[in-house]
Amino acid sequence: MLSAVPADVPADVTPPAMFLVIEDSPMYRELLTHWIEHLGFAVLACATLREGVVHLATHPEIAGVVLDLRLPDTLDTEAITRGTQAAPLVPVAVLTGSERPGIASTVIDLGAKLFLHKNTATQETLEALITALLASR
Numbered sequence: 001m002l003s004a005v006p007a008d009v010p011a012d013v014t015p016p017a018m019f020l021v022i023e024d025s026p027m028y029r030e031l032l033t034h035w036i037e038h039l040g041f042a043v044l045a046c047a048t049l050r051e052g053v054v055h056l057a058t059h060p061e062i063a064g065v066v067l068d069l070r071l072p073d074t075l076d077t078e079a080i081t082r083g084t085q086a087a088p089l090v091p092v093a094v095l096t097g098s099e100r101p102g103i104a105s106t107v108i109d110l111g112a113k114l115f116l117h118k119n120t121a122t123q124e125t126l127e128a129l130i131t132a133l134l135a136s137r
Helices: 026-038 049-058 078-086 103-109 123-135
Strands: 018-022 042-046 062-068 092-096 114-117
Touching: 018 026, 018 049, 026 042, 026 062, 026 123, 042 049, 049 062, 049 078, 062 078, 062 123, 078 092, 092 103, 092 123, 103 114, 114 123
Parallel strands: 018 042, 018 062, 062 092, 092 114
Antiparallel strands: none
């Protein structure tokens, strides 16, 4: 059972903290948005990195980003490099379906704070991801 607010949220982050979901799949975008809202947080969601960068520039209250690695307006790992450059103080978690060997360590080396494969994404793993993302600020 999910609590209204994850247990280890830092004291300086009080809901409704805002998260940005950048995911081109409408199904995953809606699911992630629903799960994060269920945790008591506000969510901005978009389908391209270009839209995400605009949100990061216009919403300084964004506490974290859940970023799909493969987006229609990026190539390879460009999403993580451009995403972290747009808001270097906002922690980014990469959520991807990529099966490429070494992808987790690659995105961490490029600036992501966390990595989650889409095949392992559940409400429980997303709650842990959000908690860890907030703690990494």
